[in-house]
Each structure stands twice: as C-alpha cells, then as structure tokens.
Amino acid sequence: LGTVPTPVLVQPLGLRLNRCEFIKGPGERRLPQKSSPRFLSDLRSVTYKADRSAHRKFGKQIQRRQLDLPEYAASFVNYKALKKLIKQLSATPTIPAQSSAGAAQNVPEAQAALRANKEVFFFRLEREIEKVNTFYLQKEAEFSLRLKTLVDKKRVIQSRTVPSSKAPANFVALFEGFQQFDGDLNKLQQFVEINETAMSKILKKWDKTSKSRMKELYLHRAVEVQPCFNRDVLRDLSDRATTARLELEAWAEGENIQFDAARPVDRAVTFQPFGADEEDLDLQILQSATAGNLQTLREWTAKLQSSPDARERATRTFLAAINEFSDDVLAVLLESGLVDIYAEDDINERNCLHEAAISGRGFVFKSGLVAGVDISRSDVYGRLPLHYACIHGRVEMVKDLLAAGPHTVDAMDHDNFTPLIHSIVKGQLACAEQLLHNNARIDPASESDHIPLNLACQHGSLPIVEMLLERRAQLLPDAEGLYPQHMVARASQSPQLLMMLKQHGADLNQKDKLYQWTPLFHAASEGCVDCLRALLELGVDADVVDEKGLAAMYYAAWEGHLECMLLLWSHRNNSHPPQKPFDILNGLRLQEAGHLAGSHMEDATTTLESTEIVDGIPDLSLPPPIIPLRRYGHNFLDKKVFIQILFDTGNSGSIIFDQAGRHPAARLTISSKLSDLIPRTIMLPIQEDSRLISFQVDNLETFAVDFEIFPTFGSKVIAKTVALPTVFRAEISSTGSCCLPLFDPRLRSIGQLRFGFQVIKPYHGDPLEITHFATYWKATSAIDSEHNGLVTGSSLSGDHVQLFVQLTRDRIPVLYPCFTILHHGIELPICHLTYSQFQVIGVEKGVNRLDLFQHLQTRAVDDLAQAHRMLASSFLSLKEVLQHLPIGVNVNLSILYPSAAEEQVLNMVSLADVNSFADTILTVVFDHARVSRDQNPEFMRSVVFTSYNPNICVALNWKQPNYPVLLCNDLGQIRDLTRGNVVPALVETIKELGLVLVADTSDEVEPSGYKEALGAANAMGVAEWAYRMPDGVNGAMKANGILRFNDMIDM
Missing domain, CATH: 3.20.20 (TIM Barrel)
Known part of the structure; x- marks a missing residue:
C-alpha cells in the first residue's frame, strides 16, 4: 500500500x-x-x-421481515410512524437548561407540555401493542387447533397395527404437515421477537428525546406482561410438535415409542379402527402396485369395490403413489372408477396436479387437465400447480397450465412469490421465458411484493436479467433500500451484469437507502473482486463516502479483503491530498479536507451532534457493575487447562443433517457435566461472532462436552452427541479437529458435527x-x-x-x-x-x-x-x-x-x-x-x-x-x-x-545516505527522527x- x-x-x-x-x-x-x-x-x-447484519438499521430490519412474512406484515409495530411521532413531539418546547434566563418561571409550562407529549406518545404506543397482541392471540388459537388436528391424525393412524398403515398414504403427508407446522410456528416466534425489540428501541428513543427514564419501567409493567411476549405457550406448542413428529418417525419404522406420557382419556380422540380383512386388502393392493403386477392389481381393486369407504381409500392411495408407481399402475387405479381425481389431501391440501408437477408425472398431469381438475386451487402453502412446475423446471407443464389458465401467471403464494419469482430463485430459465411470453408481471404491484429484477441480480442470472431489462423492467429499491446494481455488487459472481445494467440506465454511483453505500462499497465489503474491478473500470467514483463519511477502503480493510484494498488504492483520486493507509484505517473523512472552516465547521459539528443516531445510547437502567481494574499483566493459566472449540462458518458448515433443510430453525447447546462450567447456546446456522467457545477445566481426563440441538424456542432434544475426554487429551499435538455423529432420541444417526480445537496446558515448571x-x-x-x-x-x-x-x-x-x-x-x-x-x-x-x-x-x-x-x-x-x-x-x-x-x-x-x-x-x-x-x-x-x-x-x-x-x-x-x-x-x-x-x-526503501546519517545521529544521541511515528x-x-x-x- x-x-x-x-x-x-x-x-x-x-x-x-x-x-x-x-x-x-x-x-x-x-x-x-x-x-x-x-x-x-x-x-x-x-x-x-x-456479521454486519447485527448493526443494520432497525427500521430496515422490520421492512425486510415484513417482506419475508407477508401474512404478518400489517400487524408489525409501526416503528417508522412511532419514530416520526417522537420527532414531531420533540419539537415541542421541553424543560430549558438551568442556566437559561427565566428558567424558573418556564418550568411549570414546559413540564405540562412534556406531560402532554407523553400522553400522546404512550397512547399511540399502547394501540400498537394492542394490534400486535390481538394478531398474536388469533395465530396462537390457530396454531393450537392445527396442532391438535395433526396429533389426532397421528393417533388415528398409529392405532392401526397392520403394516399397510405405514404406507406413504398415511405417513408422508402427515409428516410434512408437522414440518410445515414447525416452520409456521418459527415465523410466529420471529414476529414476536422483532416486535419486542421494536418496543425496546422505540422506548429508548423516547427516553433520549424526553430526557426521561421510562423504558425499563414501561417494559416491565406494560409490555412484558402481554400474552404475546409470554414464551411459555409457544415453547409448549414447539415441544408437543417435536414430540409428535419423533413418535411418528419411530412408528413408521416399526417402533412403538412414546416420548411423553399418554394424554388423559377425556381429551383422547375416538375412532373406529379398520378390520383385519380390510387392512389385508390394502396391503395386497400396495404389494401388487409395487411389483407392477397389473392383473393382480385389477383383481384386488375389484374386491375393494365392496368396501363402504372404497373411494376414500383408493383416492388416498392414488395421491400418495403418484411419485412412486408406474404410469401403468396409476392407469389401472384410474380405470377402476374408485379414484376421485378431484380430491385433495386433507393435510397438505394438494390435488393430483400439484403432485404431478412436483414429481414430474406427465400421465397424471394430462389426466387431471383432461378431467378438468381446478388449476387455480392452492395448497397449504398457497401454491398452485404452476408454482411447483416452475420450481422443478417442468417447462411443458408450465405451457399447458398457462394455456389452461392464463389468469394464474401472477398468482402469489403465502410467501408473496409469483411463479416468475420461483423460476428466478431456482434458476429455471426456460420456465421464466415462458412466463414472460405470457406477460408475467415484472414490476411489483405494491411495496410488499418482491422485485424480479433485483432477485435475478442477486442470484447472478444473466439471461433472466437480460430478458427483464429488454421488457423495460424498472430499476427500483427493495425493502432494504438496495437497487439491482447493489445486489450484483454484493452477491453476484457475474460482473458483466453491471455493464448490462449501465446500458439500461442504471447509475453505478447510486447510493442505497440503507447506509448510503454505492455498489462499490458492497463489492469491497463482501470481497467481490471481479465486481469491484468491473466497477472501477466502468469509471465509478472510487473516493465516494457513505453517511458516516467513510470510504470503501475502510470496509475492505475491516473485512480483511486485501485484493479489494489494493484495487481501491490503485484507483484512488490523486487530486485529493496524499492519503496514507494510516488515514484510511483511522476512518478519516475525505470531505473534511479544506471544505469547512471557522464558524462553518462549528455549525457542521453542531448539526452532526444534533442528528446523532440515538440507537447507540446506553440503556438508562441500573448502574453498571463495579469491574475490578486490570493491574497485573493479563489473565493466565495457573493450574487449569484452557480449551477452545472452533466451529466452521463456511459453505459446508459445522453441523450437517442427512436431510437438508429438515431443521431450519434450531439452536445448539454446549455443556459439560463439570459443575463449574456454564452451558453455552448458539443459534443455527452458526454466525461469525459465535464460532468460538472456550473452557477452563481442572483435568482433561474428566472433561467431556455434550452437544445438544433443540428447536429455537423449544426444550425437546432433536439431536445429540458427545465429545469424550480422549478427543481433547492432545497427547501428540495441542490442536486438532473432530467429527462426531449426531443422534436423534432413538439413537439413529441423522447428521454430523465438526469442529476444531486447541488445548493449552499450564506452564509445567515454576x-x-x-x-x-x-x-x-x-x-x-x-x-x-x-x-x-x-x-x-x-x-x-x-x-x-x-x-x-x-x-x-x-x-x-x-x-x-x-x-x-x-x-x-x-x-x-x-x-x-x-x-x-x-x-x-x-x-x-x-x-x-x-x-x-x-x-x-x-x-x-x-x-x-x-x-x-x-x-x-x-x-x-x-x-x-x-x-x-x-x-x-x-x-x-x-x-x-x-x-x-x-x-x-x-x-x-x-x-x-x-x-x-x-x-x-x-x-x-x-x-x-x-x-x-x-x-x-x-x-x-x-x-x-x-x-x-x-x-x-x-x-x-x-x-x-x-x-x-x-x-x-x-x-x-x-x-x-x-x-x-x-x-x-x-x-x-x-x-x-x-x-x-x-x-x-x-x-521501506531507505534513501541514499540513510545509514550514514543515522550513524551520525546515533553518535550525537539525536536519532529519534529515524523512528518518526x-x-x-x-x-x-x-x-x-x-x-x-x-x-x-x-x-
């Protein structure tokens, strides 16, 4: 440098x-x-x-979460409006300083104004709390009913002892129902958490503006007592769902395990089990279908005609068998006249078109279309068959669905994803092309909609971006205030997208609405060297600063991207005064050089202080604890052994489940049986700031570490493993790595946990x-x-x-x-x-x-x-x-x-x-x-x-x-x-x-004569100039x- x-x-x-x-x-x-x-x-x-996301502006965090949780969007705390209200009320005169003239007589009037401000603010805040609480209670009742229904269905199918009851028709849909319940419950938990944070932050802003100390008292007496902020109900729902799912898995594999005591008789569901003959008939049908014996299958389906619920049983088997059996078997089931082709599964609410689009079964798909199955029916996720066809890249199905129902081209699921959005996210170019040919909407209809162009830029899909730009897609900011060029610079490995965007009118010096960052900042901060090089070659301003007055070099240095630092240094603007790397690391503001002087500088400083972000103020609560002063060196080991565990945050990660995405929201608890060690909890996936765990123990011979994985808010163990003392003894080396199997409560291996470790022993001598x-x-x-x-x-x-x-x-x-x-x-x-x-x-x-x-x-x-x-x-x-x-x-x-x-x-x-x-x-x-x-x-x-x-x-x-x-x-x-x-x-x-x-x-290259001059300076005792700092x-x-x-x- x-x-x-x-x-x-x-x-x-x-x-x-x-x-x-x-x-x-x-x-x-x-x-x-x-x-x-x-x-x-x-x-x-x-x-x-x-992880810079922890420091993201909270208002933008809420907007992002509203986009991710569209069903909850209208019920979030209106954080932006409350901030604006505080700003308006802060304009009302408050108590003047004691040194001000006439302060004594103005105090009563100012106090009255402050009380009026307080009543207005807290009236509005209470209405927001009521809104959140009302919505939460509705969702809580909904989730309680859903879980009761799922558990009752589980109890019904578990009561059957014949192996046929374990067919996919009785298990797969129910298991998926529990997984969907877990995902939806996690969304509700996120909704509660972010609203609780919003309450705390807005009260902190009020305290800062009004010079009061209301936050702790109000949180304790008015916020934390609300039902929505009581974690016990959600924890109970999570535990019951986890327990039911584990029992269902055990039952499906032939084990009759109950992880909880049986429910009281008065709450049990009554049902009438099938007779043995009927169960044998189901088993024979499944065996004939699996073997592909069509003649035998016809004979057994003919016998099924006499059963009073033959149509229901045949339909259930048909829906579950779409992705397993051959077309000939499915044709025999349809020919029997027992299958209701219009039927929907009572758990995931999918019809035969949904299942055919997921599994790619063209025969069933054509049969459903010919029979007139409704293509606009949505399943439990709000998805149509067209959504699934786009997700899985079924181009011919997409064509047929669009021809049969062109009105479904812009249908949204519960995540506010249209078929085009799914095609972009999954990289299905041909499907996206068909949707665009059928006039799929390329610009958002409201602020709550995803922007196709931004997502295409984020995923680096060059052909899709080109198609969208040819159709004059607008260059718009998303919920976080990022434009398409920012998405490319931050996440894309296709720098040619920047040139394409520029040719269609994108400003590559455009500042986002989050940190006032240009694309250059995003590329430098994320280490996207190719994008950074492309931006500099396209002539962007390399010396631009953000809202804090910091240049892109600052963030490249912070994140440690050396190649980005070198690129930025080589393209610096030489018209500025010489800029040393020391100045950059100090975060010196480039615009400060000679632009402000005298009274103007004082005015600027005053303005800066008056607009200081109040999120950084300390909590006005209890005084900080007394911390002993560091007087004698640093901490060291006397007799204890220091052990550090290091988790990987790379693409593979330290925790890998055999079934990807099976536990999207979970936490890892690390503990030891030693009584003086406090358990540590890490949210999954593991982030940068939580990848290091340290222990100090007396004896390696007895030190073992338990690793347990729980649902994010639950208390039922999902998986567990243990590192025995032999792992950490480090007989040959003081460092090492370890890979342990993860076991579920039934001791089945369901994944693996990997970590590195370092063992430092106390000094062996005196x-x-x-x-x-x-x-x-x-x-x-x-x-x-x-x-x-x-x-x-x-x-x-x-x-x-x-x-x-x-x-x-x-x-x-x-x-x-x-x-x-x-x-x-x-x-x-x-x-x-x-x-x-x-x-x-x-x-x-x-x-x-x-x-x-x-x-x-x-x-x-x-x-x-x-x-x-x-x-x-x-x-x-x-x-x-x-x-x-x-x-x-x-x-x-x-x-x-x-x-x-x-x-x-x-x-x-x-x-x-x-x-x-x-x-x-x-x-x-x-x-x-x-x-x-x-x-x-x-x-x-x-x-x-x-x-x-x-x-x-x-x-x-x-x-x-x-x-x-x-x-x-x-x-x-x-x-x-x-x-x-x-x-x-x-x-x-x-x-x-x-x-x-x-x-x-x-x-440094020493100038000529340097050594001679230094020698002479040393002789005279004035060599300090050689160590200028x-x-x-x-x-x-x-x-x-x-x-x-x-x-x-x-x-």
Whole structure:
C-alpha cells in the first residue's frame, strides 16, 4: 500500500484466537520485493462482530421481515410512524437548561407540555401493542387447533397395527404437515421477537428525546406482561410438535415409542379402527402396485369395490403413489372408477396436479387437465400447480397450465412469490421465458411484493436479467433500500451484469437507502473482486463516502479483503491530498479536507451532534457493575487447562443433517457435566461472532462436552452427541479437529458435527512469582477528565532487539531466522538437528563464538542493529545469548513455529507440539530472569514475544502474565485474523478498546545516505527522527531489527 509508515495493530492476547493456520512464515520467508504492511497483535479478549447484519438499521430490519412474512406484515409495530411521532413531539418546547434566563418561571409550562407529549406518545404506543397482541392471540388459537388436528391424525393412524398403515398414504403427508407446522410456528416466534425489540428501541428513543427514564419501567409493567411476549405457550406448542413428529418417525419404522406420557382419556380422540380383512386388502393392493403386477392389481381393486369407504381409500392411495408407481399402475387405479381425481389431501391440501408437477408425472398431469381438475386451487402453502412446475423446471407443464389458465401467471403464494419469482430463485430459465411470453408481471404491484429484477441480480442470472431489462423492467429499491446494481455488487459472481445494467440506465454511483453505500462499497465489503474491478473500470467514483463519511477502503480493510484494498488504492483520486493507509484505517473523512472552516465547521459539528443516531445510547437502567481494574499483566493459566472449540462458518458448515433443510430453525447447546462450567447456546446456522467457545477445566481426563440441538424456542432434544475426554487429551499435538455423529432420541444417526480445537496446558515448571517480578501492565491511574475514562500505562518502552528463536530436535532454543538451513546442498529443518549438530554447522560456516560473546558484552548496547545482524546467524542458543547480552538490552523474541501447511511442505516430522515448544522457551526466559534479579534486583531486562503463528501466541500468553505476546501478520490472509478476533482493522476501534498501535516500516526503501546519517545521529544521541511515528502510533518496527516503543503508552 505504499512506502509510508503503515499501522500495525497491537492487542492484548485473549480468548478469541483460533487455530487456523493462515500466517506467512517469519524472517527471510516473508514476501520478497513487496511493500506490504504487517500487523503485530498483543492480544486480549475483544468483542468483534463480523456479521454486519447485527448493526443494520432497525427500521430496515422490520421492512425486510415484513417482506419475508407477508401474512404478518400489517400487524408489525409501526416503528417508522412511532419514530416520526417522537420527532414531531420533540419539537415541542421541553424543560430549558438551568442556566437559561427565566428558567424558573418556564418550568411549570414546559413540564405540562412534556406531560402532554407523553400522553400522546404512550397512547399511540399502547394501540400498537394492542394490534400486535390481538394478531398474536388469533395465530396462537390457530396454531393450537392445527396442532391438535395433526396429533389426532397421528393417533388415528398409529392405532392401526397392520403394516399397510405405514404406507406413504398415511405417513408422508402427515409428516410434512408437522414440518410445515414447525416452520409456521418459527415465523410466529420471529414476529414476536422483532416486535419486542421494536418496543425496546422505540422506548429508548423516547427516553433520549424526553430526557426521561421510562423504558425499563414501561417494559416491565406494560409490555412484558402481554400474552404475546409470554414464551411459555409457544415453547409448549414447539415441544408437543417435536414430540409428535419423533413418535411418528419411530412408528413408521416399526417402533412403538412414546416420548411423553399418554394424554388423559377425556381429551383422547375416538375412532373406529379398520378390520383385519380390510387392512389385508390394502396391503395386497400396495404389494401388487409395487411389483407392477397389473392383473393382480385389477383383481384386488375389484374386491375393494365392496368396501363402504372404497373411494376414500383408493383416492388416498392414488395421491400418495403418484411419485412412486408406474404410469401403468396409476392407469389401472384410474380405470377402476374408485379414484376421485378431484380430491385433495386433507393435510397438505394438494390435488393430483400439484403432485404431478412436483414429481414430474406427465400421465397424471394430462389426466387431471383432461378431467378438468381446478388449476387455480392452492395448497397449504398457497401454491398452485404452476408454482411447483416452475420450481422443478417442468417447462411443458408450465405451457399447458398457462394455456389452461392464463389468469394464474401472477398468482402469489403465502410467501408473496409469483411463479416468475420461483423460476428466478431456482434458476429455471426456460420456465421464466415462458412466463414472460405470457406477460408475467415484472414490476411489483405494491411495496410488499418482491422485485424480479433485483432477485435475478442477486442470484447472478444473466439471461433472466437480460430478458427483464429488454421488457423495460424498472430499476427500483427493495425493502432494504438496495437497487439491482447493489445486489450484483454484493452477491453476484457475474460482473458483466453491471455493464448490462449501465446500458439500461442504471447509475453505478447510486447510493442505497440503507447506509448510503454505492455498489462499490458492497463489492469491497463482501470481497467481490471481479465486481469491484468491473466497477472501477466502468469509471465509478472510487473516493465516494457513505453517511458516516467513510470510504470503501475502510470496509475492505475491516473485512480483511486485501485484493479489494489494493484495487481501491490503485484507483484512488490523486487530486485529493496524499492519503496514507494510516488515514484510511483511522476512518478519516475525505470531505473534511479544506471544505469547512471557522464558524462553518462549528455549525457542521453542531448539526452532526444534533442528528446523532440515538440507537447507540446506553440503556438508562441500573448502574453498571463495579469491574475490578486490570493491574497485573493479563489473565493466565495457573493450574487449569484452557480449551477452545472452533466451529466452521463456511459453505459446508459445522453441523450437517442427512436431510437438508429438515431443521431450519434450531439452536445448539454446549455443556459439560463439570459443575463449574456454564452451558453455552448458539443459534443455527452458526454466525461469525459465535464460532468460538472456550473452557477452563481442572483435568482433561474428566472433561467431556455434550452437544445438544433443540428447536429455537423449544426444550425437546432433536439431536445429540458427545465429545469424550480422549478427543481433547492432545497427547501428540495441542490442536486438532473432530467429527462426531449426531443422534436423534432413538439413537439413529441423522447428521454430523465438526469442529476444531486447541488445548493449552499450564506452564509445567515454576512460573515467575508475581510479587517479585513486575508485569508489563502498570496499575491503572486516576480518571482522565478529558476523555472521561481510566488511563492505564504500559511498561512497554524503549528499544528491543529482534532475536529469531526456534527449537532443535533435543528441545534446545537456538537463534536462526529460517526454518531450514542449507548444508552441503541439502535443506535441513532446524527441528531435525540436535544442538551439537547445529553447532557443528555453525563452525563450518565460520562462526567464532568467543568473538561474538566479546562483541555482545562490549558493543551491543551502542549498536543494536549490528547486534541483531550478528545474532541472526550466530548459531548460539537462547540461553547463551541472554547470559552474554548486557542486561540493559531489551529483546524481542520472534518465535518461529510453522503453520500446518509449512510443516507439511518442509516435512518437519520432529517438531515439538505447541505446549512443549512454549514451555521450553519460557523455562530459559524464566531462569534468566531469576539469575538477573539475583545479580541486579534494581533492573530487569524487558522481553517481548512475537510470532507469526497464532497457536504459539495463544500458548505463550496463557502460560504466563509477565511478558506481552504480539501476533504478527503480513496481510497475507488478514480476513482470517479478523475472524479470529485478533486484529480489529480500524484504529478508532483499537483506541476505544484501549489497545496499542505499532507501525512496521521494515519494508521501506531507505534513501541514499540513510545509514550514514543515522550513524551520525546515533553518535550525537539525536536519532529519534529515524523512528518518526504518525499521531496515535505507539511504536515502530524498523528494517534494522529494532522494535521501539514510545516512552509512555497511555491506554
């Protein structure tokens, strides 16, 4: 990103580091001839949410949910109207400041006005609560009746003992009915949740505007007591449905299991079971149909004629058999005259045309059309046969259905999806073409409708977008305020869509109505490199800013998309003042440069403060708890073992069910039988901010983890598995991965759960006593009145010479800057050599140990850069170097530990595990610290640990509190660092969290005469100019191997 000093992040090490190997190698293995910033992270527990949807404007969230839940749309809290009402009422004069003239006499009048405002607002709010509550009670009654009907049907078919009752005619539709019930119940639960959030947020806005504290009291006394916000009823419905579904599955497989006690007799459903002869007849018909024996099938259907319910039974069998039996079998059933071809299933409400469109049975479809079956009948999802034909790509059926009923072309199902929308979402180009030829509506009729063009752009369907644009589809924003060009930039892998949209009048600099983002922002934030490149080639404004005054570079850096950052940097507008990467990471507003001055600047600031978004204000409730100040280093392991579990959020995910989509709304509970561990709950699918789970346990031998999956709001276990202690013992390695089967309550495997883990054990030796050895964090000082916060000073100061440290095969820490050494033409990993072999190679290369020791003792203090160069190839052990290096020289121990990929490529079979590796190095450092203290109690050497490997950083951090641990990164894969929550990409965020910032300028090209000038400056004691640091940067890493911190770092 240029040759200017580049910021490096430093952050106290904590719980959020994952085990992904994403770090480039150290020392000479860095990327050559490339000026790229690197990051040093002194890691601490920091909350970072990568999922930006959590920060989406709440008003847009409601609009999005109204679009997703059209049946509920009219009953949501009118959040927008309530916000507008608060804005109107805030214009009424309120209580003036005490310093205002005439304040005393105006107070009664202002208080009366405020009371009037309060009555108006809360009257309107109560009407909104009534609206939500009335709708909820209606839906609750509806769901209770639906569930009772489903359970009664289950009890009826379960009462039959003959195997024929387990045919699809009695099971498939009922099982689907329970699944649909679960989905609809989840929608109601979402409706309740978002309205509850709306109440909380609107009350927070009222408190902010009226300077009152009504939120907590009103929520407790007027909102939470409403039936709609009582979770017990929904939880009971969810549990009963889950139990019934599990029992039905068990029954269908021949097991008579009841997960709950039997219902009371007075509530049981009465029914008359079929006789054995009638059940045998059903069984014979099914067996003949399955075998394709048409003559036998005709004989059995003839016998069925005498049954009083023959027509019902034959029709039920026919509907369920459409997708299983051959056309000849279905023809025999139709010829029998027993099948009511117009009949509908009493659970899913589908007729033969629905089933034929789903299964693609042309014979049944033609028979239904010829017989005049109603093509406009909708099933329980509100879908017509045309919807299913488009979903499954039945082009010929689509043609026939449109010819028979052209009025159905724009029919909507319960999700407000038309056949065209289904064709777009499923990528059925031919079906979409037929619908458009029949004048399907391409523009929304209302705000609650989906926009076909936007969805086509979102799914990257180039031919469908082209057809829609040829028919003059309008360029409209969706419920979130995103235009088609934004959808392409954010989600599409077809950048040519951008050119197509531009040719049809789309403005590629159009700002959305969500964050005032242009398509450039969406492409940069989501890492869509091809779309970003296409936008820049089409000449979009690369320096545009959003509503917060931030450029696209800011969000590319936040999300860690290096290639996007490089593209944006190469297309920056050079007419602006020179812009450093430091400025970008600080979020400096591009428009601030010279546009406002004097009183205009003050007016702008006042306006900005007056329009501040009030969602960010703190809750006016109880005072915050007293938190103890951090005084002595960081958290570390004394006797406990630290275990971190990492879930994958990629396309495959960590939890996979054998039947995809079977449990669309669920939660994962992670617990252990150890009494002092609190269970953790994660909503599924797993999001970025919840993929890491940490435990601290006393003994690995007894530590097991239970993983249980529940319905989102239910308490009945859907699936369960357990990780036994053998998984985490980590005898050979401190990291690993595990794949466990998921079992349902009947111990059937229904999926799998995968995760990675890291185990950090406490330091095996004698740690440094806290009372005798100072930590690198000093005591927190008094309150800073200017910033209204606590100030903590760090003992990180002065110069630190860099030493590259790794282990030999016999576990001796030695100094060498690369993982391998070239010996007689052979690349040998250092970890394959013993210390004596390592010394022999050093002697062959001309290393004189006595001269090195003498130089260190006499000249190292005056020339740290020379000491760094000599020690890099000294072939000395760490113990020897610390013994002979003057106590006044601080050291930066750069630990060389390979990533998994590097370990495999270099075939480092003798590499020590992370725990042993860290313990060995710490033992040398601790022993040296004790010896130094005995020799000179008044002065101790400052030590800093750095590494490019996150696992070794975690281990070094958790094993001791005395020395800081810095994670290095050269921007090779910064996205993984942001996911691991170890490098927040924004300087403002770092400063707010009390973290340190270091600039790594080791890749800068030194100007001619630099070394001579630096030498002269060192001789005169005025070399500070060589370590120039931008404002806010706390330290610098130079190419000469010296890490310099400011004299005092205030956090």
